[in-house]
Amino acid sequence: MISRQEFLVRARIEHQTLEGWMAAGWIIPPQTEPEVAFADVDLARAQLIHDLRDDLGVNDEGIAVILHLIDQVHGLRRSMQHLLEEMREAGPGTE
């Protein structure tokens, strides 16, 4: 788990920025009690938001849309992978 302080340093964002992202539901820390803590996936997501905003010039409205669509693409990719695995496993002799 990653502490709030370490998270801010590694994601290169301000305290206020992180609060805003959490309030918007862009970052959902897996632990909030007794104090907030983050996982590696949250850090990677923060870096993605950072890239979108600072490097690609996406505004806040756009970021919400992009995150939503990216998460759906990943959901579809995982389902597709499960489907492909299942098809590969389905051995001969089954009908």
Added chain:
Amino acid sequence: MSEDPYAILGVKREATQDEIRSAYRRLAKQLHPDLNPGDKKAEEKFKQVSGAYDIIGDPDKRGRFDRGEIDASGAERPRERYYRDFHTADAQDHAYANAGGFADFMEGDDILADILGRGSGQTRFRMRGPDMHFRLPVEFTEVVNGATKRITLPDGGTLDVVIPAGTRDQQVLRLRGKGAAGIGGGPPGDALVEVEVRPHPLFTRKDDDIHIELPISLPEAVLGAKLDVPTPTGPVRMTVPKGANTGRVLRLRGKGVGRRDGSRGDEYVTLKIVLPEQLDPEIEEFARRWQAGQRHDPRRGLEV
């Protein structure tokens, strides 16, 4: 990285900072690894582009680069894992998983919905019951003619399994909806019944045909005979022609394994001449006196 950062971003050396920035943004939008989840090469290209932008996107560094004070090597931006790396098939579940892209496919109760449901992490709505596996020993003649068998389940219930004619050893029969009950209103799983065909003392099977070895006596072989031959549907009278030899194969059409379309394979009868265990003096005497038999060489053509 040693390539010219201007070339990588596709801008002229006299480009303005704004032009450089918009060139970088255009490329980054195409190449960012999180916007290309399935493209392994995107990461490498993106590294180059962002490394180039790190140099000439900054007016101060750009000036030093243009004067030859720094070169383009080592400028690649170190990066921890990308967001996409947390969405691989073996990745842990997390709060961001989203089934919105395929939730409508899960409304059915088929195998596809089941598989998609498994992939969707915590957004799973309901689950199909697990499949149940059984092994069912059956007699040779039961798969030849088809049969219905009853399995007693662990909970005391029973399951009737229709064994279609022509079922092979180790074939798995799927009985839809006969597995364990579903969870959260999901459909039940399937019962998978592996058929184990017991060998038969007389018959062997090859695809849809049945083979049997039929012992015949010397007089039957020499003189010919009408004999009763066992088949899976009961004995059948067959004519053994005069002079039939060991190894001769006769066919009983339609006496083999049943097929789905109602037709049947054939039964092949391989003859085997068997002498009596106790030899009779009469036949010994005959063999000794039989001139033509002494001249007959059944091993002709076997010389090496």
